[in-house]
Amino acid sequence: MNALHALLIRQLRKFFPSGAPEGAAEFIEAVNSAYHQFDDDRRMLERSLDLSSQELIQANGELRAIFEALPDVFLRVDRDGHIVQMKAGAGVDIDTCLPPEDEFQRALRTARERQSLTAIEYETGVNGATRSCEARIVPLPQHDEIVVIIRDITDRKRAEEGLKHTVSMLESTFESTAEGILVIDAAGRISSWNQRFAQLWQLPQEVLDARDRERVISHAAEQLVDPEQFVARIRELYGGDPNVESLDTIRFKDGRVVERYTIPQMLDGVPVGRVSSFRDLTARHRAEERLRHDAIHDALTGLPNRTLFMDRLGQALLRSKRHLDHRFAVLFVDVDRFKVVNDSLGHLVGDDLLVAFAARIRQCVRPADTVARLGGDEFTILLETIERPEDANVAAERIQNLMSVPFGLGENEIFATVSIGIAVSAPHYQTAEEMLRDADIAMYRAKSNGRAGHEVFQPGMHSTAVALLQLENDLRRAVDRNEIVLHYQPIVHLADSEIVGFEALARWNHPQRGLIYPAEFIGLAEETGLIVPIGRWVLFEACARMAQWQRTFDRPELAMSVNLSGRQLAHRGFVADVARVLGETGLPPHTLCLEITETVLMENSQSAAESIVQLRDLGVKVHIDDFGTGYSSLSYLHRFAIDTLKIDRSFISHVTTGHENMEIIRTITALAGNLKVPVIAEGVETEVQRQQLLALGCQWAQGYLFSMPADEAAVQTMIGSGRFPGGAMRATRTELVREAAS
Amino acid sequence: MRIESRRWTPGGGWDRVPGELPGAQLVLVFASTSACARAELFETMSAAWPLAEIVGCSTAGEIFDTQVSDDTLSVAAIEFRDTVVACSRVAIDAPAESFAAGTRLAQSLPREGLAHVLVFSEGLHVNGSELVKGLIESLPDGVTVTGGLSGDGHRFERTWVIWHGRPEEGTVVACGLYGSAIRVGYASLGGWDPFGPERLITRSAGNVLYELDGRSALELYKQYLGEHAADLPASGLLFPLSLRTAPDATPVVRTILGVNEEEQSMTFAGDMPANAYARLMKANFDRLIDGAAGAARVSQHALGGGDPELALLISCVGRKMVLQQRVEEEVEGVRDVVGPRTVLTGFYSYGEISPFTPSARCELHNQTMTITTLSER
Secondary structure, eight states: OOOOOHHHHHHHHHHOTTOOOTTOHHHHHHHHHHHHHHHHHHHHHHHHHHHHHHHHHHHHHHHHHHHHHOOSEEEEEOTTSOEEEEEOBTTBOHHHHSOOHHHHHHHHHHHHHHTSOEEEEEEEEETTEEEEEEEEEEEOTTSSOEEEEEEEOHHHHHHHHHHHHHHHHHHHHHHHSSSEEEEEETTSOEEEEOHHHHHHTTOOHHHHHTTOHHHHHHHHHTTBSOHHHHHHHHHHHHHSOTTOOEEEEEEBTTSOEEEEEEEEEEETTEEEEEEEEEEEOHHHHHHHHHHHHHHTBOTTTOOBOHHHHHHHHHHHHHHHHHSTTOOOEEEEEEETTHHHHHHHHOHHHHHHHHHHHHHHHHHTSOTTSEEEEEETTEEEEEEOSOSSTHHHHHHHHHHHHHTTSOEEETTEEEOOOEEEEEEEOOTTOOSHHHHHHHHHHHHHHHHHTTSSOEEEOOHHHHHHHHHHHHHHHHHHHHHHTTOEEEEEEEEEETTTOOEEEEEEEEEEEETTTEEEOHHHHHHHHHHHTTHHHHHHHHHHHHHHHHHHHHHHTTOTTOEEEEEEOHHHHHSTTHHHHHHHHHHHHTOOGGGEEEEEEHHHHHHTHHHHHHHHHHHHHHTOEEEEEEETSSOOOTHHHHHTTOOEEEEOHHHHHTTTTOHHHHHHHHHHHHHHHHTTOOEEEOOOOSHHHHHHHHHTTOOEEOSTTTOOOBOHHHHHHHHHHSOOTTSOOOOOHHHHHHHHHO | OEEEEEEEETTTEESSOSOSSTTOSEEEEEEOHHHHTOHHHHHHHHHHSTTSEEEEEEOSSEEETTEEESSOEEEEEEEOSSOEEEEEEEEOOSGGGHHHHHHHHHHHSOOTTEEEEEEEEOSSSOOHHHHHHHHHHHSOTTOEEEEEEOOBTBTOSOOOEEETTEEESSEEEEEEEESSSEEEEEEEEOOEEEEEEEEEEEEEETTEEEEETTEEHHHHHHHHHGGGGGGTTGGGGGSOEEEESSTTSOOEEEOEEEEETTTTEEEESSOOOTTOEEEEEEEOHHHHHHHHHHHHHHHHHHTTSSOOSEEEEEEEHHHHHHHGGGTHHHHHHHHHHHOTTSEEEEEEESEEEEESSTTSOEEEESSOEEEEEEEEO
């Protein structure tokens, strides 16, 4: 219960000086309580007014301070659009910064209607210079007034324009470069990248959008040959010195090679991140690899070439020097008669054969072994680490077995054989060249042993080769020194043994070694090309002798047979040589017979055909030598218009014992008869053979039964006497003719 | 609709023996916390109206006709002619459960024919805004809610909700009125003026406010209250807050439910979202009283003419504190509008639930006089 209110005490004293009336105590208390409440209420309102006034004064002061501190122009505009208050801004002239009147009033209306902030930008001229300004118009809530704040934004706009231009230029550059670019900020977050980067790393958009560096790294690492190294390098780059620049190469599993160049991103001299650019070097890298590869590989077969082979061989040699028990071998492989394929089927087929051949021999060696093509049809194999020398033989046999299957090249099915020379590592080898030379020598030995075989190099072969070299040198001089001499073997009429001609056979009268037979030096002469001058000399000599004999013995029907090698036949100007020789010696062309072997004919079919036509135009006869040993195709007899066939001696020597041989001879003579081509049997040694050949319809023959090849003097005796040396005088042809007629 | 209105006072007991309308279906009881403690009063009521749903709550002042008193019990027993009543209850232990409690309560009422819902809620440990949101979301469209949060005088210690004729703590009761005969009007008006600067809520959580403009809100209140600071939280009702959540949103009024000196926080009867603007409000005597009469007019108008049979007045404890001896003037103002025949009942609450106007969304209010008028066709 409250004490009596002071006002109530005064009132009671004034109106009831003698004391309050009886029974009014409750009423007086209610009035007292109300007086007190009113006082309370008044005090509270007074305090509230006071407090909120203070708060508002403080807030007003703060706002005024902010207002004064603002550099902007400030205007208060009344409901009619009149400026009622203004404050100048720092460095901004009020009179020149106001918006154009129309635009200003329009904006004021808009702001008032919307009761929200409205901003306009405009340009205004100050002393001839254009300034950009911005006016922000804010209606005051519950007022009709509007506040306008004007700011000079010329510098900001200029800076923005400049920035926009720079950003646009950088963005275009960023996207137009062929390099993938990634920018990481100092905190290790992805701040930027270009599309090329995304392509290069095949990053899905959502991975990039997440800007999660760890996801990008793991996605990238998955594609690399060495992801651990890649991740470690990134940790190093982003965990270490931020100033580091670096260049390295990243290899992808798909074969791509990318160069990474990374530099710090600097801002005011301080690194604020890192820019990495990724350049795809795959094409350049592949080109370099290609060049490196091409330099040491054969373009046709893709096999290592001589350079690489010699390098590997040299290394193998070094290894064997360090480890004495380390053995290896070199195989020198040469395709037999490759030239035939090239000449008959063309170079393209020849190349195909080499490629197929290369693939086939690659199959029969171990991966560590090296198969190389030295050039032409020459291949070499380096067999690394062999247990025994015989292993090389096994490898050679494997290769030769593989050759039993024909090569199917387009329409052609080609059988090829190879000759293989083997050189096995040995302590005395100092250079790769020595070893290769020995394998080469062994290969020649294999070839001269009848091809399709292999030979291991023996020290003796070297001396043989050296001897061969000596022989070659000697042979070069032989022509000049008239060491080549001719022997002649008569060709006789089988029925009456009458001499119808001679075959000229070259002999080399070696000053130290005595008489050397053609088997020993014609091959060498062919290889070295000496066959051409030798052949030319033989032709001239034979023609000159025969012309002389025809005159001396008045036997104009006698003919001279001269052997031709393929090389001679292929030689440009050969036909002209023949014509010149005939002219110089005066030998009637029809008495010159040029003998060509089947093999030569087939191996040089194109050039041979042309030459044969020209020779026949000269009137010269063409004989096929050694018929039956080679292709035995009668079709070319017709094609080349051959004059005579010479049946090889191998058929004749067994004619009496082998029924088969007889059948062959019978067939040959029958066919030749049909073609009206006469037949000469070679190597007739016995009377029995003569009788049988006669019975088979063979017209002519040569052989020991009649005479061995004889020198010029013996021949003259033979012609003059009509007798063979050491043999009985045969019935003359005329006698036989007479006999037959009777 | 017939109504039996009774009053119990500590000095005089029951003004008349309860039970004139033994067939009443709904009995609304508004009792002081001291009266709530008297079990015999509730036994008497249960016996007097055996068929009725007896619901209500504790108060910060009971309204009986035009009288406002403390420590009494005011009862209105209603016998509807055509209207059906269904009541439901949920328990609530913490303010965070408020939304869920509202949802459950709404779902527990049958939907068919539901016309209106009266709600009486626990008054201190509840987020009234969330409770109302939960109710509105789960009730059929067009069904409105009116009611209030129970009170505890000026003490703010324990409140009670009456369910099945017995006071309970931690309870919310809903009373559904069904059928087409019932006509309901409602309105809510304040009479408080904001003053002083607008302040930004810089720190809050749910309905707990910590800072305004970066300063302790409790400190600000103490400054303004002066010697009355000692009477917090009740004296906080003298300065409710006007809350504006968006620039063009209608401000709502929030009153204090409690203070926490340790946390320097104040708990309000509804949400105090951060970044909303708040202004202190002060009472305007004349507008308080006019406001009550205005609410009565709006509410009556909503009935479409004719005097209502019952007016349920739920007014804020804050108004009672300000008006003090003159508090009855706002009830008399209502009487002047509704006419002499209408039965007036109600209570002073810790929060009022109603739309501001018939077309507005139902919300929790503070510091208002909320009137729900009922009659049957």
